[in-house]
Amino acid sequence: xxxxxxxxxxxxxxxxxxxxxxxxxxxxxxxxxxxxxxxxxxxxxxxxxxxxxxxxxxxxxxxxxxxxxxxxxxxxxxxxxxxxxxxxxxxxxxxxxxxxxxxxxxxxxxxxxxxxxxxxxxxxxxxxxxxxxxxxxxxxxxxxxxxxxxxxxxxxxxxxxxxxxxxxxxxxxxxxxxxxxxxxxxxxxxxxxxxxxxxxxxxxxxxxxxxxxxxxxxxxxxxxxxxxxxxxxxxxxxxxxxxxxxxxxxxxxxxxxxxxxxxxxxxxxxxxxxxxxxxxxxxxxxxxxxxxxxxxxxxxxxxxxxxxxxxxxxxxxxxxxxxxxxxxx
Numbered sequence: 001x002x003x004x005x006x007x008x009x010x011x012x013x014x015x016x017x018x019x020x021x022x023x024x025x026x027x028x029x030x031x032x033x034x035x036x037x038x039x040x041x042x043x044x045x046x047x048x049x050x051x052x053x054x055x056x057x058x059x060x061x062x063x064x065x066x067x068x069x070x071x072x073x074x075x076x077x078x079x080x081x082x083x084x085x086x087x088x089x090x091x092x093x094x095x096x097x098x099x100x101x102x103x104x105x106x107x108x109x110x111x112x113x114x115x116x117x118x119x120x121x122x123x124x125x126x127x128x129x130x131x132x133x134x135x136x137x138x139x140x141x142x143x144x145x146x147x148x149x150x151x152x153x154x155x156x157x158x159x160x161x162x163x164x165x166x167x168x169x170x171x172x173x174x175x176x177x178x179x180x181x182x183x184x185x186x187x188x189x190x191x192x193x194x195x196x197x198x199x200x201x202x203x204x205x206x207x208x209x210x211x212x213x214x215x216x217x218x219x220x221x222x223x224x225x226x227x228x229x230x231x232x233x234x235x236x237x238x239x240x241x242x243x244x245x246x247x248x249x250x251x252x253x254x255x256x257x258x259x260x261x262x263x264x265x266x267x268x269x270x271x272x273x274x275x276x277x278x279x280x281x282x283x284x285x286x287x288x289x290x291x292x293x294x295x296x297x298x299x300x301x302x303x304x305x306x307x308x309x310x311x312x313x314x315x316x317x318x319x320x321x322x323x324x325x326x327x328x329x
Contacts, residue, residue: 033093033270037068040096043082045075045192048164049211049294050258053127054098056290060281071098075192078106078167078328080113087120091263093270097121100211101257102169104310108317109167109326118314122266123307125275126259127282128296131212131235132173133226134244135219137203145227145247148207152183160186162196162205167328169256170196172317173209173230175324177244177252200224211256212237212295230254237295257299259306275303 040058042051055071062069074082079102089095107117115121134145142148152159161178163171166189178185188205190196193214199205201223209230216237218224228247229235232255244252260278262271281287282298301309321327 033273034065034067036094037070038062038094038096040069040071040098041082041086042071042073042098043075043079044073044100044102044164045194046073047214048100048193049130049213049256050098050100050127052213052294053130053258053291053296056287057127057278057281058098060284060287061277064277064280075165078110078165079103080106080110080115080167083117083121084114086261087115087263089263091265091267093262093266093274095263096274097261098127099259099261100169101255101313102167103259103261104313105169105172105317106167107314109172109321110328112329118311120264121261122264122271122303123310124260124262124271124303125278126257126299126301126306127278128258128291129231129299130256130258130294130296131237132170132209132230132254132256133212133215133219133235133238133241134177134207134228134230135197135200135210135215135224135226136207137200138222138225139203140206140225142225142227145242145244145249148227149181149183149249152181152185152206156184159183159206160188162188162190162199162208164193164196165189165191167326169254170209172320172324172326173252173254174207175326176254176320177209177230177249179324180244180249180252197224209254216295231256235295236297258296271303 040054042054044050058069074085079099083097086095086097107113136142161174163174193210196208197210200208212235215224219226226238226241228244229241230244230253232253234243
């Protein structure tokens with residue numbers, strides 16, 4: 001896990017992904033793409049952090065390229081339904097995948113993936129990093145993360161946690177925290193983030209690792225309480241909320257990102273043009289402001305670096321899944 005966080009630290013320090021992407025090649029090869037509407041498949045529910053980020057960015061990209069871009073949500077099976085649909089699509093640039101870091105969790109925990117994630121889908125560009133918070137029902141009365149861990153240890157068999165689906169990144173994050181805290185907890189998988197948070201609000205689930213964009217409005221309304229951030233750095237939107245490491249559980253750190261993928265056989269000219277258009281969109285003031293309001297941070301790396309990160313995370317998450325005995329059929 002430490003190697004993964006070190007890799008993130010190195011990648012966060014990169015000053016310009018566009019420069020890295022185009023090193024030795026001053027401009028992407030010319031391509032007529034796109035000449036017709038584009039479909040972006042999000043393998044998560046509408047309203048999820050990745051879905052919201054994709055809609056913001058591709059609305060701008062649509063204006064830039066002069067073609068309609070439609071978002072289609074295909075959740076289920078640990079994101080593998082949507083992932084497989086894109087992997088099997090014609091590699092012509094008209095079917096795109098927008099996925100979260102669950103992209104590297106599914107192949108690590110699912111026994112029967114319908115695709116080879118690392119080799120069937122080409123990593124193009126990250127949309128950004130999203131802080132993830134561990135949220136509780138404020139009526140529980142916990143003041144800090146250790147309060148819950150002490151309760152869970154004192155009440156074996158009573159603790160549980162919700163996730164946005166078996167094999168989802170929130171599932172892995174929950175197991176990491178459970179192992180780091182040394183307590184037992186029952187996993188409660190749901191269809192998506194809204195359902196997982198509803199269970200916490202209702203008091204039927206003890207905690208959930210939620211992207212900040214989904215949790216923040218409910219935190220402001222007093223329905224949820226964030227006791228820690230799972231990322232390796234504090235969230236700029238929540239400067240007073242400690243990281244899980246600062247709260248005493250460093251082995252439960254997890255960084256959440258959203259990114260764009262294409263069928264692996266998509267021509268390089270199209271991959272490079274899509275990268276350039278998204279990089280341009282991410283640089284516009286309107287998109288920057290909207291993503292910042294969600295709590296998302298820039299994540300500027302080249303396609304090659306993103307691909308390397310994906311492969312490294314799959315390997316690391318596979319090791320974590322084995323240690324936590326996470327197996328999803």
